[in-house]
Amino acid sequence: MISDNIMDIGQGQQQEDFFEGTEKLLELWFESTRPGCKSLRLIPRFELDEICKLAECEIISEMHNESCDSYVLSESSLFVSDNRLILKTCGTTVPLNALDKIMICAKKYANQTELTNVFYSRKNFLRPSMQPEVHSSIDDECMHLDKYVKNGTAYCLGGLRDDRWYLYTCNPPRAYLSKADHTLEIIMQDLDREVMDTFTMEQSVDGYHATKLSGIDKLVPSNTKIDSKLFEPCGYSMNGLIGDTDEYVTIHVTPEPEYSYVSFETNQSQLCLFSQLVKVIATFRPNRFLLTVCADDGSDKGRLAQKDMMKAMLPGFKRVDFQMVITSEHAVMYARYERDQYIKEICK
Amino acid sequence: MISDNIMDIGQGQQQEDFFEGTEKLLELWFESTRPGCKSLRLIPRFELDEICKLAECEIISEMHNESCDSYVLSESSLFVSDNRLILKTCGTTVPLNALDKIMICAKKYANQTELTNVFYSRKNFLRPSMQPEVHSSIDDECMHLDKYVKNGTAYCLGGLRDDRWYLYTCNPPRAYLSKADHTLEIIMQDLDREVMDTFTMEQSVDGYHATKLSGIDKLVPSNTKIDSKLFEPCGYSMNGLIGDTDEYVTIHVTPEPEYSYVSFETNQSQLCLFSQLVKVIATFRPNRFLLTVCADDGSDKGRLAQKDMMKAMLPGFKRVDFQMVITSEHAVMYARYERDQYIKEICK
Numbered sequence: 001m002i003s004d005n006i007m008d009i010g011q012g013q014q015q016e017d018f019f020e021g022t023e024k025l026l027e028l029w030f031e032s033t034r035p036g037c038k039s040l041r042l043i044p045r046f047e048l049d050e051i052c053k054l055a056e057c058e059i060i061s062e063m064h065n066e067s068c069d070s071y072v073l074s075e076s077s078l079f080v081s082d083n084r085l086i087l088k089t090c091g092t093t094v095p096l097n098a099l100d101k102i103m104i105c106a107k108k109y110a111n112q113t114e115l116t117n118v119f120y121s122r123k124n125f126l127r128p129s130m131q132p133e134v135h136s137s138i139d140d141e142c143m144h145l146d147k148y149v150k151n152g153t154a155y156c157l158g159g160l161r162d163d164r165w166y167l168y169t170c171n172p173p174r175a176y177l178s179k180a181d182h183t184l185e186i187i188m189q190d191l192d193r194e195v196m197d198t199f200t201m202e203q204s205v206d207g208y209h210a211t212k213l214s215g216i217d218k219l220v221p222s223n224t225k226i227d228s229k230l231f232e233p234c235g236y237s238m239n240g241l242i243g244d245t246d247e248y249v250t251i252h253v254t255p256e257p258e259y260s261y262v263s264f265e266t267n268q269s270q271l272c273l274f275s276q277l278v279k280v281i282a283t284f285r286p287n288r289f290l291l292t293v294c295a296d297d298g299s300d301k302g303r304l305a306q307k308d309m310m311k312a313m314l315p316g317f318k319r320v321d322f323q324m325v326i327t328s329e330h331a332v333m334y335a336r337y338e339r340d341q342y343i344k345e346i347c348k
Numbered sequence: 349m350i351s352d353n354i355m356d357i358g359q360g361q362q363q364e365d366f367f368e369g370t371e372k373l374l375e376l377w378f379e380s381t382r383p384g385c386k387s388l389r390l391i392p393r394f395e396l397d398e399i400c401k402l403a404e405c406e407i408i409s410e411m412h413n414e415s416c417d418s419y420v421l422s423e424s425s426l427f428v429s430d431n432r433l434i435l436k437t438c439g440t441t442v443p444l445n446a447l448d449k450i451m452i453c454a455k456k457y458a459n460q461t462e463l464t465n466v467f468y469s470r471k472n473f474l475r476p477s478m479q480p481e482v483h484s485s486i487d488d489e490c491m492h493l494d495k496y497v498k499n500g501t502a503y504c505l506g507g508l509r510d511d512r513w514y515l516y517t518c519n520p521p522r523a524y525l526s527k528a529d530h531t532l533e534i535i536m537q538d539l540d541r542e543v544m545d546t547f548t549m550e551q552s553v554d555g556y557h558a559t560k561l562s563g564i565d566k567l568v569p570s571n572t573k574i575d576s577k578l579f580e581p582c583g584y585s586m587n588g589l590i591g592d593t594d595e596y597v598t599i600h601v602t603p604e605p606e607y608s609y610v611s612f613e614t615n616q617s618q619l620c621l622f623s624q625l626v627k628v629i630a631t632f633r634p635n636r637f638l639l640t641v642c643a644d645d646g647s648d649k650g651r652l653a654q655k656d657m658m659k660a661m662l663p664g665f666k667r668v669d670f671q672m673v674i675t676s677e678h679a680v681m682y683a684r685y686e687r688d689q690y691i692k693e694i695c696k
Contacts, residue, residue, distance in 0.1 A: 155504075156504050160504060323671065325670065
């Protein structure tokens, strides 16, 4: 089987010169209808700190609305709502090592014992050999997830030897009603230098400033409450909570030119997802990116976005890969784009 | 990465009790427009014998029409037309070992030196550990193919840990015009016992008899010339050439109940591919199957079939997986079906 290591690039580079922007994204959905179930938001902060510690990162900022708690982490983000927990971490963090503790806390504080759905996903790492053992291959990650998930299944979207995206999920029992959720994720690489410079201490004073300067504040629905952080000497994270819903936006920027990486993720339902995509690409100006749209059967917005994106052209870009997976409960669309060489040359 | 070995089933079984019906399918397209190019059909029989020997099988029967030469092999089939060669072999054969010789013969006899497209595909093996080294994983197969193919890329369609289908192909240079070809492949497992018994020496006298008894003669377009072979004590292969075109049908049956396997493959353009599918399923009555439809950009029939199959319901079956890959030149549709448990129970 194609090993992750085949794509291990830049091994000659010194480790200290490199940061793996690629996030591991763990999204857990718990049963919410059984009598006695309580909100996951009852898990106290010290336990969330412990969960993050096990994943090898820490909470550096928090923000709340009526439906969701948002935490900016030293490496990416954590969102907790009544029956959904999202842990997204980059670098060499180990989110799967936090699973035991998450399950224990869900039971102890929310009387939640049953996962109704699980999504674990990531792009292929740039430097898989630098990852800790649990995350050293999708194979290992699957085996770890199998301890918590019944009928887990995994897909590789994209070519086995190109940039690609792995998804582990499960086929939930039919008893659970279909949700109407959707998620748009855009993973960008090789980004415009000028845009990336915005996310350095040289150009921006703090997260708030970088958010304005880069235009991120205009990118998200207008009623988004933003918690952003600029890192020293560079790097940026933001969580946004939309109105008082559990809809969120989260953006993470690794601006170093050698391995520039930006991720954008949202489950917002205010903007059409295709126009959201266009805004994101116009703001960050990547030379290549991949995008995924996951849509539950009940999500008209998500399904519509998939249809739009299947047909749509993005001026200046060539779609080099397109894939779709349809399971009994949801549909996942994957596409990879590269800027036309010509345009890439002019832009230099 | 998920190793093939995870799915190695029945390892306890003695090797002599087992036959790997799963075929390795190699389809090579050569440049046909360059001045001086001649037909691959000029490759003489003794060289084809040598090619098969390198793949570890042999020609046992041949048939010809104006556009194509068809060979039934001890393990599956070989088709040679002017600029396309298809080598499909099952068991523990090594078709990739024949690639060198094929390229040498294409040059020597047809002045053909350039591959314009390559498709190598197979389902996951039931017993990967029994395969020879070159075919021990898709990773190894890709590396071998890379010696002959520029820009080779590979996909895994279906879950990484379920029944799945691997495809290696290349992005051909834009200079080559898009063909209008399409291929429907149906890979069936766990088939109806009564149907499978047709393909034993106990019930049928020879290939011709088994073709009639099973209804295969009614399954294919009416102007199909059939070359079929019944094996001792069981097993069946047929090649069909349609009219005087290079359209073909090929069917291979491994009837043993413990590992029953039937493959159906065609590029015919007379019947609608969806009705072809329904006829195949009604004839062989599998409990589970996967199907792929590869369609070049120019193939309306292929694209239409993909659309049909994306929406269509097959009564009695549940679609458990659906995937689509769209590249710059063609679209590949993959679906996996299982008979509804209820119906499966009644049918027992």
